[in-house]
Amino acid sequence: MTQQLIDSFGREITYLRLSVTDRCDLRCTYCMAENMTFLPRKDLLSLEELATLCESFIKRGIKKIRITGGEPLVRRDLMSFMHKLSKHRISGKLDEITLTTNGTLLSRYAKELKLCGVERINISLDTLDPIVFTKLTRRNALDAVLKGIDTALEAGIKVKINTVALKGVNDREIPSLIEWAHSKSMDITLIEVMPLGDIDEDRVDQYIPLNAIRDNLEQRFTLNNVPLRTGGPARYAKIKETGGILGMITPLTNNFCAGCNRVRVTCTGQIYTCLGHGHKLDLRAAIRGDNSDAELERLLGVAMREKPEKHFFDISERGAKPTVARHMSVTGG
Secondary structure, three states, X not given: OOOOOEOOOOOEOOEEEEEOOOOXXXXXXXXXXXXXXXXXXXXXXXXXXXXXXXXXXXXXXXXXXXXXXXXXXXXXXXXXXXXXXXXXXHHOOOOEEEEEEOOOOHHHHHHHXXXXXXXXXXXXXXXXXXXXXXXXXXXXXXXHHHHHHHHHHHOOOEEEEEEEEOOOOOHHHXXXXXXXXXXXXXXXXXXXXXOEOOOOOOHHHHOOOHHXXXXXXXXXXXXXXXXXXXXXXXXXXXXXXXXXXXXXXXXXXXXXXXXXXXXXXXXXXXXXXXXXXXXXXXXXXXXXXXXXXXXXXXXXXXXXXXXXXXXXXXXXXXXXOOOEOOOHHHHOO
């Protein structure tokens, strides 16, 4: 018999973040190096294997699946996988299927994603300034992102904007980003930069704590904390002047791990039970083996026992190696 996934701290694991590719069509400076080496395609799980893996997790109590990358929409034939996944949404076995995307290809796929039962999408967008966007992402694609956002909204998908706060890059623009998002009835969540993977810049130069951002915002807006929970690590406030919701994800200034209910699986089938730790287990070998369900049961049991209580992110020393060597695009954003 399969059992609910519960870690050694008594936390029920109901949320799977599944990466379908490590590739991305942008090269954001806080996420990737300019010249990235991506995984050989042969190392990736097939779409059929990804579907099998999802079914295994659903049997074990996963109720929400977020599809991530890299940029998930660059994965060839992803929509066939999404249609297969949607059957679990229709049956009631899944409460929610969501997606995190940079939005560049969203105008092409938004309507079909809606048909697949995707009701909410997170879009990573750090600036509305075309010059800053091009410098930050190393690509001239802001117009495509904005078109994707409008197409998703027109399709009836609820959009949330995710913005990484970057000192000296977009920190002064954050108030206007919030006003823009709320004018379109989109929530927005701010995120502290995380020390994942070697990049071309020093994260000490990028990092700004969100308590400093909030202090600045409160000189302009009235922020009232609200007990909203969406299954992730954000804490929320409602802004009186805009009527919209602002989330804050603070892995460095306010550890958010006590209520962790999620695991991450990479496009190669590696399960990470914590974003801030390097330990992983290989599920790919299990699902390709002769006794796949029993081996998955064993490995997931090990994963639950080894899931740490919390991460130990730190950005305090110039020139220091990242807390975790892998890039966010490997694990899934």
